[in-house]
Amino acid sequence: MDHLNVDRRGLIAGAGAALALASTPAFAAAKAGPVVATTAGKVRGASAKGVQVFKGLRYGADTGGAARFTPPVKAKPWTGVADALAFGAASPQSGKGEEGETLSEDCLFLNVWTPASEGKKRPVMVYIHGGAYNTGSGASPWYDGTKLAKRGDVVVVTVNHRLNAFGYLYLARLFDDPSAADSGNAGQLDLVLALQWVRDNIAAFGGDPGNVMLFGQSGGGAKIATLMAMPSAKGLFHRAATMSGQQVTVGGPFNATKRAKGFVDKLGVKDLAALRALPADQFLAGLKAVDPIAGSGGVYMGPVLDERSLTRHPFFPDAAPQSLDVPMMVGNTHDETRGFVGYDKSLLDLTWDQVIAKLPSQFNARVDIDPATVVAAYRKIYPAYAPSDVYFAAATAGRSWKAAIIQDEERAKAGAPAFAYQLDWRAPKDGGVWGAPHTLDMQLVFGNLDAPGVITGSAPDAVALHERLADAFIAFARTGDPNCPAIPKWEPYTLPRRQTLVFDNTTRMQDDPRGAERELFNKAPFVQFGT
Numbered sequence: 001m002d003h004l005n006v007d008r009r010g011l012i013a014g015a016g017a018a019l020a021l022a023s024t025p026a027f028a029a030a031k032a033g034p035v036v037a038t039t040a041g042k043v044r045g046a047s048a049k050g051v052q053v054f055k056g057l058r059y060g061a062d063t064g065g066a067a068r069f070t071p072p073v074k075a076k077p078w079t080g081v082a083d084a085l086a087f088g089a090a091s092p093q094s095g096k097g098e099e100g101e102t103l104s105e106d107c108l109f110l111n112v113w114t115p116a117s118e119g120k121k122r123p124v125m126v127y128i129h130g131g132a133y134n135t136g137s138g139a140s141p142w143y144d145g146t147k148l149a150k151r152g153d154v155v156v157v158t159v160n161h162r163l164n165a166f167g168y169l170y171l172a173r174l175f176d177d178p179s180a181a182d183s184g185n186a187g188q189l190d191l192v193l194a195l196q197w198v199r200d201n202i203a204a205f206g207g208d209p210g211n212v213m214l215f216g217q218s219g220g221g222a223k224i225a226t227l228m229a230m231p232s233a234k235g236l237f238h239r240a241a242t243m244s245g246q247q248v249t250v251g252g253p254f255n256a257t258k259r260a261k262g263f264v265d266k267l268g269v270k271d272l273a274a275l276r277a278l279p280a281d282q283f284l285a286g287l288k289a290v291d292p293i294a295g296s297g298g299v300y301m302g303p304v305l306d307e308r309s310l311t312r313h314p315f316f317p318d319a320a321p322q323s324l325d326v327p328m329m330v331g332n333t334h335d336e337t338r339g340f341v342g343y344d345k346s347l348l349d350l351t352w353d354q355v356i357a358k359l360p361s362q363f364n365a366r367v368d369i370d371p372a373t374v375v376a377a378y379r380k381i382y383p384a385y386a387p388s389d390v391y392f393a394a395a396t397a398g399r400s401w402k403a404a405i406i407q408d409e410e411r412a413k414a415g416a417p418a419f420a421y422q423l424d425w426r427a428p429k430d431g432g433v434w435g436a437p438h439t440l441d442m443q444l445v446f447g448n449l450d451a452p453g454v455i456t457g458s459a460p461d462a463v464a465l466h467e468r469l470a471d472a473f474i475a476f477a478r479t480g481d482p483n484c485p486a487i488p489k490w491e492p493y494t495l496p497r498r499q500t501l502v503f504d505n506t507t508r509m510q511d512d513p514r515g516a517e518r519e520l521f522n523k524a525p526f527v528q529f530g531t
Contacts, residue, residue, distance in 0.1 A: 221245025339437030
């Protein structure tokens with residue numbers, strides 16, 4: 001019966017695939033715009049600002065209804081020429097998504113920016129969006145690939161996939177039903193299908209399927225690290241850059257089952273059919289269940305060690321051997337946590353007692369260490385720091401930076417060192433008080449400095465740093481080595497030196513930046529949140 005449902009879903013998606021490319025009418029005749037033949041059918045994009053843009057390209061069939069929780073399948077072919085002029089839907093999620101964006105379980109779409117859809121094979125830069133595993137889409141104006149495609153003569157791709165419980169609700173141990181056996185990693189399997197689409201189609205858009213770089217920030221970086229341990233993803237990408245987003249370990253099956261049970265109990269459903277039948281907005285209400293492992297907050301959703309698509313952790317007990325031949329870049333921003341607090345200015349005037357009281361919630365079980373000891377150590381390391389400076393520095397080191405260090409260390413131990421970077425440049429927002437917060441590196445790489453919500457400003461130093469970062473990422477995409485005329489000689493991260501390129505108005509190489517902080521947090525093991 002499930003096989004019949006999947007076939008029916010594929011047929012329906014095939015008949016309406018072009019309509020799902022999001023432009024109306026889908027098959028208007030004699031329109032202007034570049035036309036490309038994909039393996040499923042022809043698509044028409046638009047030319048703007050010196051690049052060709054194809055939006056809302058379907059790479060998979062509808063994942064709603066009976067297909068909820070199942071692995072993705074390719075869309076069926078269509079005839080005629082389908083317009084690819086508007087972004088496709090994003091996965092259902094809390095909030096409204098991007099302005100004008102539809103949220104739907106029929107969300108397996110990607111977008112392409114290319115200097116030209118013919119003539120040569122260009123490096124391909126596939127960006128995987130952040131928002132943890134819960135929110136976001138490839139349609140954000142922050143990720144518009146126009147500038148990057150033009151500057152580097154590269155093809156840029158952004159991707160949508162299933163998120164939160166639609167993509168990561170592990171039901172294999174709750175329901176004895178093979179159709180839900182892969183539910184815990186469905187969102188990751190979507191990304192694998194998207195990369196298969198890139199392999200099979202990107203040459204028609206002027207890209208080289210043998211030279212594909214993944215880059216992603218925050219949750220996007222974590223998704224990439226996870227892909228580096230998935231056998232089904234091997235060979236589909238050839239460089240990887242994780243930006244302020246890491247995945248040392250994934251969720252174990254027992255904790256993931258406890259979370260799934262909490263989710264299902266919150267909804268009050270008793271069987272898989274009822275869970276599939278819930279409308280998307282009602283289904284999302286299950287995320288409000290208290291996380292049974294963390295004991296607070298909404299229930300966590302992320303990839304699972306299900307012994308099917310994931311049979312090992314990405315960076316535990318070592319770096320996944322299957323991806324050691326993939327050149328890697330690992331980056332972080334100096335003040336990550338300043339970007340997690342909604343730019344709340346009340347946190348800029350803390351007392352020492354308040355810092356000690358607040359730090360555990362930032363560590364959030366990632367590191368179990370006495371906060372008073374941490375504060376005392378920071379006051380010795382940085383005697384000029386005010387309480388709020390210590391709060392943000394320690395929260396950053398314990399919350400996310402530690403995982404980046406583990407990725408760097410494991411690659412170095414395996415003899416396949418990564419290129420490590422740290423962004424120190426201070427964004428001008430509110431006079432620079434937020435330093436280099438979470439998301440800043442991604443904003444600078446894409447260079448959409450005037451997009452809503454971007455905090456870089458467009459002063460000459462911001463433009464110069466955008467060009468420096470973009471050139472390094474483009475060089476990495478082209479050759480697997482980020483060295484280029486825009487930066488000093490970038491040495492890979494080896495032990496014990498821990499070479500790191502520090503991006504700032506004066507970009508420089510530095511051995512073991514913040515080494516005293518790193519050594520302090522080595523007192524306690526790091527536990528990836530959600531695992």
